[in-house]
Amino acid sequence: MSTIDYTKNEVNVKGTRSLKEIDDLIVAPLDRIPNKKFFIAIGFTSTLLLIGTIGIALSFYYGTGLWGNNNPVGWAFPIVNFVFWVGIGHAGTLISAILFLLRQRWRNGIARFAEAMTIFAVITALIFPIIHTGRPWVAAVYLLPYPNQHAVWVNFNSPLLWDVFAVSTYFTVSLVFWYVGLIPDFALLRDRATGKIKKVIYSIFSLGWRFSNRHWQHYEMTYLILAGLATPLVLSVHTIVSFDFAVSILPGWHTTIFPPYFVAGAIFSGFAMVQNSLIVIRKVFDMDDLIPLKTLETMNKIILLTGTMVGYAYSMEFFIAWYSGSQPEYFTFVNRAFGPYAWAYWTMFSCNVFIPQLFWIKKIRTSIVPMFIIAIFVNVGMWFERFVIVVTSLSRDFLPSSWAYYRPTITDFAILLGSFGLFFTLTLLFTRFLPSIAIAEIKAVSEGAQPSHHGGEDHE
Amino acid sequence: MSKLYSVAALFKTPDDIMHAASKVADAGYEKYDVNTPYPIHGMDGAMKLKSSKMGYYTITIGLTCMSLMLFFMYWVYNIDYPQVIGGKPLFPLPAFVPIMFEITILTGAVLTVAVMLIFYFKFPNNAHPLHDSSYMKAVSSDKFGVNIEAVDPKFDLDKVKAFLASIGAYQIDEIYFDEEEVNTKHKILDSKFVIGMFLIAGFTSISVYLHMNKALYLPPFDWMLLQHKVTAQDHSDFFKNGISSREPVEGTVARGFMPYLYSEDPDGASDNLVNPFVADEENIALGKKKYLTYCSPCHGDLAKGDSRLNGQFPNGPTLHSDKLLSWTDGRIYHVITEGQNVMPGYKKTVTRKERWAIVNYVRKLQRALDAKEEDMQ
Structure with missing residues (x-):
């Protein structure tokens, strides 16, 4: 049996590279003209983005009648996608803020990337509630409390407005957090830059950072404060998103388990997405020792943990539906598992609860191909979770005469594809233009x- | 003209720089700095720096903005636009908690960073003398440096260089700067800046113009202004005569229209019209307002025919004459409606109710000058 010395910090980056070599390796993708693989990838993602843009343009021109949204299921795809993408973002903040506070050093290699994914995921997510208003150029400004010619204010009682505050705060704070982390790296890029245009751009963004220790001192404190602020923030965002559902009185939505269950689900799907992207990045840019296998294994353990928590939430919802004695509640859950949307429910259940259990096996959680595939299943499952929550509850509520089956249209799918296109295009551009x-x-x-x-005092 | 900014020394390892920093601090230098590619643990202690106070800004700013937001929501719900939503009280504190929380985080985070960058670091500052030096290029990557500024009271070029060499620096540079370069005076009149501002102004005006005048009228961004419906007075090809609605049957009157039957018949008005409005406080107030607006310029504020325009305009007669006192309400109403001699009719500018209110007010004025026995009680 091997012994581990817990008194020393584990070395997270193997000492095979000097500081200069670390610079060169990380900055390399920014300096060279990208290879063919990059252009194929960005060609593919921007095609998806184009499909989504066409879908949105058609929806604006002809109206939201192009979507499958019908009378009971008014929320449908846009809200499903919104909740899905906001959830994806949560892993980034968890890695950058919560693991920073917990002094988990393995996060350093992936924090920047995960934060970038947070920002791109929130950008992608924000599109959906905005297009869901139908005419965003008219409606979007009314989401904010500003003095207007109608002399009315927003409804501060409404969870939908809390959501506006939560998601916009989340986006702003994530962006600031990310940018603060980028300032020293911009300064490094400025000092390495050879071209004049590059130098001007990097100088502007570096703000004139001088690597001064008198600055590092406040910088580190501010970074710690931002991490401390982002930690409750990330937990609050999906909590408030879940309030959109939980504060209503619809059976299947009106439950107190929603906030923790949504947060666990968000971290679950976010980690799966970060893991997928990291595997691609470390292969493409040859960063195997900066993002070691151990990091990926740790992420898989978190996926296993949060997946099991989500599984617990699914079961507990059923138990409470029976235990509450509320007939509509009971009906809703039986309807979920055995009604017209049973196919969606069981896709969700198997992808989220059964398949991640394979991570108990060490061989699976430490080999690249299986973990990649499992993480894809997790993301599919988590998308279906939001679909099941939004659609099944709405399509069959209290009044059987108003029940209707929801079918998405081709425009819905085009916009969904486009959201993936936007997210991955931004991610690829990020790896190309920023460290x-x-x-x-x-x-x-x-x-x-x-x-x-x-301390240097005893150096004599 | 170049001036000496500082003497900068480079070191190779973190241990070296820790040692050097504490030596520099011990030697009593104040205006010096340590530059390292990443924060080094324990450096604050070696440099004898006080711990950072950023946290106090965060909590002060966050809590202040949270209170302001709470007050704003209170103001909206209780003062500016009180309304009951879902049977909840006008000050539903639990419902405000999520927003107060988010505002605390938002302002705390953003403004702390702003305070740090703007007030502590004086950023953006790309004109600092250290920029573009070989020293800066080294410390941004993998070397560690100390620089002692020329403004330090103990600064002496040769002594400082010898001192830095003695504590193990492997390279020592003198950093010079050009005063013109860091001078920021009168830069506002710099031609590049002025032209830039004009370009921004031009771009902003053109894009706002295009947005407000062109983009808004393009479908689908037309704000529902363009709709396929017939509006009043519109041309329409649907009917042969080109008007947008059928012509109304004969004798149709507009909603609220009251025909005046006595326009050529003052005696008829006198005999048949009865004031339909009671001279209550509200009606008198309305009559006073309209009287002062439309009648007083000629008839005078108290209807004595002594207006401020006397002599410049046909003098309006007094309304306290015996003739007027003997007139019925209907007769006065007729004169206001149709006019008399040079007085124009007011049926287009003063509504029926207002005209009757004026009559009531005139009656009140008459009574005031011609009081009866019973008014004295």
């Missing part, structure tokens, strides 16, 4: 980067 690993952070945790003892 996808936080250089200053990774240097600080590489071997021999910190003095062998603290």
Whole structure:
């Protein structure tokens, strides 16, 4: 049996590279003309984006009648996609903020990338409630409390308005957090830049950062504060998203388990998405030792944990539906599992609860191909979870005469594809134009980067 | 003209820089700085820096903005536009909690970063003397540096260089700067800046013009202004005569229209019309307002025929004459409606109710000058 020395921090970046080599490796994708693989990838994702753009343009021209939304199921695809994408974003903040506070050093290699994914996911998510208003150029501004010619204000009692505040705060704070982390790296890029235009751009974004320790001192404190603020924020965002459902009185929505269950689900799907993207990035850019297999394994363990929590929530919903003695509640859940949307329910259940259990086996959670496939299943499952929640409850509510079956149309699917296109196009552009690993952070945790003892007083 | 900014020394390892920093601090230098590619643990102690106070800004700003938001929501719901939603009280505190929380986080995070960058670091500052030096290029990547500024009271070029060499620096540079370069005075009149501002102004005006005048009228962005419906007075090809609705049958009157039957018949008006409005407080107030607007310029504020325009305009007669006192309400109403001699008719500018209110008010004025026995009680 091997023994582990817990008194020492594990080295997270193997000492095979000097600081200079770390710079070169991370900055390399920014300096060279990308290879063929990159152009194929971005060609594919921008095609998806184009399909989505056409879908949205048609919806604006002809109206939202092009969508499958019908009378009981008014929320349908746009809200499903919104909740899905906001959830994807949560893993990024979890990695960058919560794991930072918990001093989980393995996060350093992936934090920047995960934060970028948060921002892109929230951008993608924001499209959906906005297009769901039908005429966003008319309606979107009324989401904010501003003095207007109608002399009316928004309804501060409404969970939908809390959502506006939560998601816009989440986006702004994530962006600020990300940018603060990028400032030293922009300064490094500025000092490496050879072309004049690049130098001007990097100078502007670096704000004139000088790597001064008098600055690092406040910088580190501010970073810690931002992490401390982002931690309750990330938990609040999906909590408030779940309020959109839980505060209503619809059977299947009106449950107190929703906030924790949504947060667990968000982290679950977010980690799956980050894991998928990281596997691609570390292969394409040859960063195997900056993003070691151990990081991916740790992520798989979190997927296993949150997947099991989600499974618990599914079962507990059923138990409460029976235990509450409320007939509409009971009917809704039986209807979910055995009604017209049973296919969606069981897709969700198997992808989210059964398949991730394979991660108990060490061999599966440490080999790339199986973990990649399982994470894809997780994302499919989590999309279906939101579909099941939104559609099954709405399509059969209290009054049987108003029941209707919801069928998405081709426009709905075009916009869904487009959202993936937008997300991955932004991600690819990010890896091309910005350092996808936080250089200053990774240097600080590489071997021999910190003095062998603290303070210089006893150095005589 | 170039001036010396500082002497900058480079070191190779984190241990070296820790040692050097504490030596520089011990030697009593104040205007010096340590530049490292990443934050080094324990450096604050070596430099003897006080711990950062950023947290106090965060909590002050966050809590202040949270209170302001709470007050704003209170103001909206209780003062500006009170309305009952879902039977909840006008100040539903639990419903405000999520928004108060989000505002605290938002302002706390954004403004803390702004305070740090703007007030602590004085950023953006790309004109700092250290920029573009070989020293800066080294410390941004993999070297560690100390620089002692020329403004330090203990600064002496040769001594500083010897001192830095003695604590193990492998390279020592003198950093110079051009005063013109860091001078920010009168830059507002710089031709590039002025032209840039004009270009921004031009671009903004053109795009706002195009947005407000063109884009808004393009489907589907037309704000529902363009609709396939017939509006009043519109041309329409649906009917042969080109008007948008059928012509009304004979004798149709507009809604609310009251025909006046005595336009050529003052005696008829006198005999048949009865004031339909009671001279209550509200009616008198209305009559006073309209009288002062339309009648007083000629007849005078108290209807004595002594208006401020006397002599410049045909003098309006007094309304306290015996003739007027003997007239019925209907007769006065007729004069207001149709006019008399040079007085124009007011049926188009003053509504029926207002005309009757004026009659009531005139009656009140008459009574005031011609009081009866019973009014004295």
